[in-house]
Amino acid sequence: MLLIEIKPDKCDFCGVCVGVCPEDAIELKEATIKISEELCTNCAKCVWCCPIEVLVFRKDKIQQLKASTFK
Numbered sequence: 886m887l888l889i890e891i892k893p894d895k896c897d898f899c900g901v902c903v904g905v906c907p908e909d910a911i912e913l914k915e916a917t918i919k920i921s922e923e924l925c926t927n928c929a930k931c932v933w934c935c936p937i938e939v940l941v942f943r944k945d946k947i948q949q950l951k952a953s954t955f956k
């Protein structure tokens with residue numbers, strides 16, 4: 886489950902997150918940014934490194950994950 890949300894309208898496509906991602910999960914192409922759900926491990930490195938908070942944790946998904954883990 887991908888726990889990261891992208892706010893693409895805020896992104897300035899600096900590429901910092903692409904360089905930081907250990908899984909090569911972030912694709913930055915022609916002013917679009919995408920995270921591969923298959924490759925992403927939700928390690929959060931991209932969230933911490935983005936200087937303008939384009940990448941954030943999805944609280945709804947985290948709640949969903951908690952609910953299914955602690956049933």
Ligand code: SF4
Nearest residue numbers: 896899900902935939
């Ligand atoms: S670090 Fe932030 S601003 Fe830079 S490309 Fe990644 S998401 Fe966009």
Ligand code: SF4
Nearest residue numbers: 906925926928929931
């Ligand atoms: S959470 Fe980690 S694995 Fe997923 S896109 Fe960000 S840096 Fe890459």
